[in-house]
Amino acid sequence: MIQLPGLIDPHVHVREPGQTHKEDWDTATQSALAGGVTAILAMPNTKPPIFDDATLELALSAARNKARCDYAQFVGAGPDNAEALSALANQSAGLKMYLDSTFGELRLDDMSLWTPHFINFPKHIPIVLHSESRTMAAGILFAAIYDRPIHIAHISLKEEVLLIKAAKERGIKVTCEVAPHHLFLDKDLTGLTPGRLEVRPRLASQADVNALWENLDVIDCFATDHAPHTVAEKDSASPPPGFPGLETMLPLLLNAVNEKRLTLNILIEKMHSNPCRIFNIPEQQETYVEVDENAAWEIRAADLHSRCGWTPFEGWKVKGRVRRVVLRGQIAFEDGKILAQPGYGRNIRA
Amino acid sequence: MIQLPGLIDPHVHVREPGQTHKEDWDTATQSALAGGVTAILAMPNTKPPIFDDATLELALSAARNKARCDYAQFVGAGPDNAEALSALANQSAGLKMYLDSTFGELRLDDMSLWTPHFINFPKHIPIVLHSESRTMAAGILFAAIYDRPIHIAHISLKEEVLLIKAAKERGIKVTCEVAPHHLFLDKDLTGLTPGRLEVRPRLASQADVNALWENLDVIDCFATDHAPHTVAEKDSASPPPGFPGLETMLPLLLNAVNEKRLTLNILIEKMHSNPCRIFNIPEQQETYVEVDENAAWEIRAADLHSRCGWTPFEGWKVKGRVRRVVLRGQIAFEDGKILAQPGYGRNIRA
Numbered sequence: 001m002i003q004l005p006g007l008i009d010p011h012v013h014v015r016e017p018g019q020t021h022k023e024d025w026d027t028a029t030q031s032a033l034a035g036g037v038t039a040i041l042a043m044p045n046t047k048p049p050i051f052d053d054a055t056l057e058l059a060l061s062a063a064r065n066k067a068r069c070d071y072a073q074f075v076g077a078g079p080d081n082a083e084a085l086s087a088l089a090n091q092s093a094g095l096k097m098y099l100d101s102t103f104g105e106l107r108l109d110d111m112s113l114w115t116p117h118f119i120n121f122p123k124h125i126p127i128v129l130h131s132e133s134r135t136m137a138a139g140i141l142f143a144a145i146y147d148r149p150i151h152i153a154h155i156s157l158k159e160e161v162l163l164i165k166a167a168k169e170r171g172i173k174v175t176c177e178v179a180p181h182h183l184f185l186d187k188d189l190t191g192l193t194p195g196r197l198e199v200r201p202r203l204a205s206q207a208d209v210n211a212l213w214e215n216l217d218v219i220d221c222f223a224t225d226h227a228p229h230t231v232a233e234k235d236s237a238s239p240p241p242g243f244p245g246l247e248t249m250l251p252l253l254l255n256a257v258n259e260k261r262l263t264l265n266i267l268i269e270k271m272h273s274n275p276c277r278i279f280n281i282p283e284q285q286e287t288y289v290e291v292d293e294n295a296a297w298e299i300r301a302a303d304l305h306s307r308c309g310w311t312p313f314e315g316w317k318v319k320g321r322v323r324r325v326v327l328r329g330q331i332a333f334e335d336g337k338i339l340a341q342p343g344y345g346r347n348i349r350a
Numbered sequence: 351m352i353q354l355p356g357l358i359d360p361h362v363h364v365r366e367p368g369q370t371h372k373e374d375w376d377t378a379t380q381s382a383l384a385g386g387v388t389a390i391l392a393m394p395n396t397k398p399p400i401f402d403d404a405t406l407e408l409a410l411s412a413a414r415n416k417a418r419c420d421y422a423q424f425v426g427a428g429p430d431n432a433e434a435l436s437a438l439a440n441q442s443a444g445l446k447m448y449l450d451s452t453f454g455e456l457r458l459d460d461m462s463l464w465t466p467h468f469i470n471f472p473k474h475i476p477i478v479l480h481s482e483s484r485t486m487a488a489g490i491l492f493a494a495i496y497d498r499p500i501h502i503a504h505i506s507l508k509e510e511v512l513l514i515k516a517a518k519e520r521g522i523k524v525t526c527e528v529a530p531h532h533l534f535l536d537k538d539l540t541g542l543t544p545g546r547l548e549v550r551p552r553l554a555s556q557a558d559v560n561a562l563w564e565n566l567d568v569i570d571c572f573a574t575d576h577a578p579h580t581v582a583e584k585d586s587a588s589p590p591p592g593f594p595g596l597e598t599m600l601p602l603l604l605n606a607v608n609e610k611r612l613t614l615n616i617l618i619e620k621m622h623s624n625p626c627r628i629f630n631i632p633e634q635q636e637t638y639v640e641v642d643e644n645a646a647w648e649i650r651a652a653d654l655h656s657r658c659g660w661t662p663f664e665g666w667k668v669k670g671r672v673r674r675v676v677l678r679g680q681i682a683f684e685d686g687k688i689l690a691q692p693g694y695g696r697n698i699r700a
Contacts, residue, residue, distance in 0.1 A: 111487060111509040115516070137461060137488030141513075144494050145520045159461040163491075166465070170495045 004276075004325065006038030006287035008275035009246060010093075010128075011153055011177060011223035014040070016062050017055075018047025023228040023307045025066035026342050029207060030305035031226070031246035032069045033333040033340060036289040036322045039281060039348055044076035049105050051076045052084055056091065060347060067249060067345030068338065069327060070284060074128065074293040076106045082116035090350050094126040094151075094279060099135045100200075109216045111138060118146040126151045126175075126279055132201050133190060136160055144172045151278055152176040154225045156201040158211035165218040175278050176211055177223035183256075183311060185209075197240025199227070216262060220274045224249050228308030244306045248299055248313050254291060254320025281348055286329040295321035305338065354618060356388030356637035356677065358625035359596060361503055361527060361573035362381075364390070366412050367405075368397025373578040373657045375416035376692050379380045380655035381576070381596035382419045383683040383690060386672045388640040389631060389698060390596075391420060391443040394426030399455045399688035401426045401613055402434055406441065410697060417695030418688065419677060420634060424478065426456045432466035441699050444476040444501075444508075444629060449485045450550075461488060468496040476525075476629055482551050490517050490524050499523040501628055504575045506532040506551040508561035515568040525628050528562055530599045531662060533606075535559075542662060545589030549577070566612060570624045574599050578658030594656045598649055598663050604641060604670025631698055636679040645671035655688065 015023035032040050042059065044050035050059050050073060059073045072093035074350045075085050075190060085095060099108045113301045121127055131139040134150055136301060140163070143150040155161055155176050167174050179286060187203040197203065212219065226229050227242025235239070250271070275281065301309055324332035332340035359382060365373035382390050392409065394400035400409050400423060409423045422443035425435050435445060447467060448456045458464060471477055478501045481489040486502055490513070493500040505511055505526050511557065518523050537553040547553065577592025584590070600621070606612050625631065649666045651659055675683035682690035 111484065112512055115512070134461065134485050134488040137491045138484040141487045141491040141494065141517070144491065145513075145516050145522075162462055162465070166495050167491070172495075 001325065002264065003290060004036065004289040005272040006284045006289060006325070007036050007250060007271040008039045008279070008281055009037045009224050009226070009249070010041040010221055010275050010279055011179070011225045012040040012042050013045070013227040013242065014042045014248065016046065017058050021307070022233070025063045026068065027069040027305060027307045028052065028226070028246065029066070029071070029345055029348055030338045031244070033325050033327070033338055034305050035247040035323065036325060037069065037246060038284055038287050038289070038325065038327050038332070040071050041279060042071060042073045044074045044096050045098065045102065045106060049076045050074065051078050051081055051105050053088060056088055063345065063347065064343065066342045068340040069332065069345045070343055070348050071345055072347060072349045075184040077108060077117045077144060078105045079108065079113050082120045085117070086120040087123060087316050089122045089125045092125065093349065094128055095121045095128070096128045099100050099129055099139060102130070114142055118142050118148060123148045124280065128153050131183070133157060133159060137163055140164070140167050140172060140174050143174055147173070149173040149175070154179045154182065154201055154223065155212070155219070156182040156204045156208060158208045161211055161215045161218050165215060168218065175220040175274070176218070177221035178219050178244060179223060179225040180252050181243050182254055183209065183212055185312065193235055195234045195236065196310065196312060198239045198241040199243050200236070200241040210249040213261065216266065220270065220278060222249060222253060222270045228306050230324070231309045232315040234310065243312050244304070244308050245309070247304045247306065248311055250322060251299065251318045251320050252313065254293060255318040258293065258319045284328060287327050289322060292321050292323050294319065297321055351673065352614065352632040352641050352643050354639040355622040356598060356634045356639060356675075357386050358389045358629070359387045359574050359576070360391040360571055360600070360625050360629055361529070361575045362392050362596065363395070363577045363592065364392045365578060366396065366477065367408050369659070372580055372583070375413045376418065377655060377657045378576070379416070379418040379421070379695055380688045381594070383675050383677070383688055384655050384672065385597040386600040386641065386675060387419065387596060388634055388637050388639070388675065388677050388682070389587070390421050390540065391629060392421060392423045394424045394446050395448065395452065395456060399426045400424065400429055401428050401455050403438060406438055412695065413695065414693065416692045418682065418690040418692055420697045420698050421695055422697060422699045427458060427467045428455045429458065431464050432470045435467070436472060438468040439475045440473045442475065443699065444478055445471045446478045447480070449479055449481040449489060451544055452480070455583070464492055468492050468498060470608050473498045474630065478503055483509065484509060487513055490514070490522060493524055494522045497523070499525070502526040504529045504532065504551055504573065505562070505569070506554045506558060508558045510567065511561055511565045511568050515565060518568065525570040525624070526568070527571035528569050529573060529575040529604050530595060533559065533562055534602055535662065535664040543585055545584045545586065546662060548584070548589045548591040549593050550591045563611065566616065570620065570628060571601060572603060572620045576658050580657075581659045584660065593662050594658050594660070597654045597656065598661055600641070600672060601649065601670050602663065604643060605668040608643065608669045609655045634678060637677050639672060640674040642671050642673050644669065647671055672678060
């Protein structure tokens with residue numbers, strides 16, 4: 001049995017407000033605890049998006065009532081809310097900017113719209129970018145020009161990890177995360193319907209996957225980008241992109257530790273120490289995760305707590321299982337059972 | 351009568367080798383002289399492209415025989431010629447990198463392919479980027495990371511000029527040029543067939559055009575991006591993008607001086623002093639251009655020297671006309687007549 005600190009997932013789509021048929025603050029945080037995750041940072045592209053005072057309160061009041069693990073809520077950058085968001089910064093997980101193909105209130109097509117956010121948002125709270133390939137490079141240039149930290153969400157490409165490496169060596173304040181599906185799956189994956197394969201960033205080439213593994217030292221965090229959609233939605237004619245991931249991240253990575261693809265120290269660094277530092281997350285007292293590193297089991301969606309009802313890792317055999325999660329002195333999860341109650345979770349920014 | 355120094359056009363598509371039915375070193379340099387331009391820098395995306403020792407010699411031997419004004423030839427970055435090109439740097443105008451939508455030998459889709467060029471190409475010879483919008487930002491990040499000068503070709507957008515301004519303020523070694531058609535035309539232009547409107551970067555919005563004029567101090571050079579295609583090609587079912595411009599740039603800008611939209615000093619700075627500095631072009635001795643700033647006339651393709659046979663400025667009435675061009679002590683152009691002979695032009699890198 002191994003004891004880990006409480007894991008932090010800085011990239012979770014809780015789907016509440018607005019799409020609670022996919023997930024909500026209750027089911028997302030159950031999934032988190034079952035996956036050894038004791039704090040989640042929730043993304044703002046809900047319905048409505050979290051982009052001002054009122055919508056932030058909408059998300060936080062749902063979380064207050066339902067969350068079973070700790071949490072914070074990102075606010076989303078829009079074309080004209082930079083000043084309003086800077087006033088909300090300390091109540092938020094950080095500022096999320098969608099720089100590739102997002103619509104509605106969070107659309108930021110023109111780079112001129114990025115500038116007020118980089119100028120206004122306080123430097124001690126991170127800006128997280130959804131930015132792929134050249135857009136990522138553009139985002140890093142903004143970090144260099146405005147001399148403030150940014151965190152790149154879900155990198156997936158060789159060109160991305162190599163450019164972040166070069167930018168870090170140059171002293172630019174950039175950190176990044178990778179999602180397990182970009183470490184363990186590639187675009188040649190078979191056995192999933194086309195709709196279930198849809199994810200953004202897309203699954204990449206084997207060369208890209210290899211480059212991520214070869215440059216693991218450049219990657220600061222593992223993050224799920226947990227993005228649940230129902231089976232019916234994924235198998236529909238217009239499948240939305242996204243995979244669930246909260247409950248499978250740690251087992252997949254423990255399995256990789258077992259396979260000597262990374263060490264436990266690296267796992268702890270990228271799932272606890274680094275996210276705590278980057279996102280200014282205070283240490284959760286009396287919080288730890290017990291895992292049986294030798295338990296072999298098979299991932300089955302039927303056993304998971306997400307409302308979405310499927311996983312791209314269905315049938316995968318892994319070694320390493322979460323046995324118990326203790327959150328602030330209370331057993332929150334044990335042997336498959338969620339013991340923390342709705343509302344037990346705390347807002348880490350409160 | 352006003353006397354100007356010999357003007358430098360750092361962005362000319364001569365079309366030779368390979369497409370001499372559109373233009374060649376003779377007609378391009380006739381157009382240049384008639385436009386008050388005494389040195390041109392030729393782009394490498396010819397057929398074949400200029401991307402190694404042999405193709406550079408192909409272009410330079412044609413220029414040696416035919417050019418009537420001075421010149422230098424860019425070499426083009428490809429996926430695997432970074433080391434070869436660094437050895438040719440001193441014989442070239444500079445390194446051109448096509449970072450948006452180019453095919454064949456000069457294709458550089460993956461940002462990882464940019465790196466060896468930024469590392470290898472000597473810092474005293476410029477790298478010129480065709481890079482629009484976010485790709486431009488990515489290119490500027492490379493300049494910041496590898497701490498070397500870059501020159502952005504044909505900017506056209508508000509977001510581009512504002513980002514270059516911010517990058518310059520931060521000390522990043524970036525310069526840029528704007529083409530007259532992006533200063534005088536916008537996407538709502540009427541009166542041209544769809545094929546003749548095709549140009550890359552595309553004609554932009556009036557707001558973009560206004561931003562270029564409002565930030566003229568950020569723009570280092572005027573450059574034609576002279577890209578001749580025949581009337582038949584432009585009016586075909588698949589019209590290639592590009593405008594001719596060598597012979598209309600100075601008249602249009604003199605007209606703008608007459609309209610008090612810029613000063614003669616700014617014109618000289620952006621068409622002579624700055625390009626000479628940025629591209630390391632030695633002063634052309636006994637070289638000057640005499641213009642009649644009060645001569646009103648109408649631009650007509652029939653009077654121009656380019657082989658392409660059309661201009662997007664057909665019928666424009668302008669005030670300001672080139673009367674005489676003296677190049678290295680010889681009258682090269684006078685009152686509509688080209689007097690310099692083919693082969694009079696010198697390679698400024700020889």
